[in-house]
Amino acid sequence: MLIRSVSTKDVPSLTDIYNNYIENTIITFEEDSITSNEMAVRIDKVSHAHLPWLVLEEDGDVLGYAYAGNWHGRSAYRFTAEPTIYLAQEAKGKGQGKILYSSLIEELRKKGMKQLIGLIALPNAASVGLHESLGFKKAGEFKDVGFKFDQWISVGYWQLTL
Template sequence: MIRPVSVNDAAKLADIYNHYVTNTLISFEEEEISTDTMLSRIKDADKNAGIWLVLETDSLILGYAYCTHWKARSAYRFSHEVTIYLAPEAQGKGVGTRLYQALLDAISRRPIKNILAIIALPNDASIALHEKIGMKKVAHFEKVGYKFGQWVDVGYWQMSLPEDPLVKE
């Protein structure tokens, strides 16, 4: 089942996210976050009309995806960033595709023209997922992050949505 995030999900989402913080280059955070920090992020997104979804099976959250403003300045209001994190046991099982399809459906009902994903490189699985849903690589920044004693590149993937949000304003 895919559903909107609840404040009660904060601890599990923090657990999923912290796996990436402590074990991978995928997140550029270097210290685990608390449940309260995750709760604050959920509430912030809700306050700012963000979209957060979780995929749950048998009361177990297998992953989450969200869409938030890309940049704060008003001219960027039609461009949003999308992000996804899966529990390690959910990887390679279609969870990411299902979550992104639901997120794209929710995004299609909002005044959004472009979505962007920022991916720490290399990350073949994430690249494959984002390209599967129709995103294309539009930028590559070399050595912009430093974690675990190494420099990390970042790529931007983008998808322009077919609807023009200015027609809806």
């Protein structure tokens, strides 16, 4: 298992992983699949914000990725980030996500972040478990704020002080 910074060669694999979540889960509120070009734009945005985007690779295959975005655009939020993680189906439940997310958190710590705020579409026991195993605490919940696959979805906020 290798955790490394994202590269342009990863874009097709990352797009496939993310599109699976769009098409089959409530994990993301996006409803339309994205193109590789859109994924490349998103990677570039994170890069220009000087935030990490990490890739989990095993035997040459991309099995997941984790990155952080700015919590909000105003400068007073510059020490708060929103981390995100997505794993390929075959990587779930093996502990690799925790290793990847821990690596992201460490990179954010090195960059001087003070707060991390994870957003979780609910219900999602696996993501809640991951966040809480790494020290995140539930900070709040908005009920029925998203609508996807003909159902209302709540969003929970988990916060970690670094």
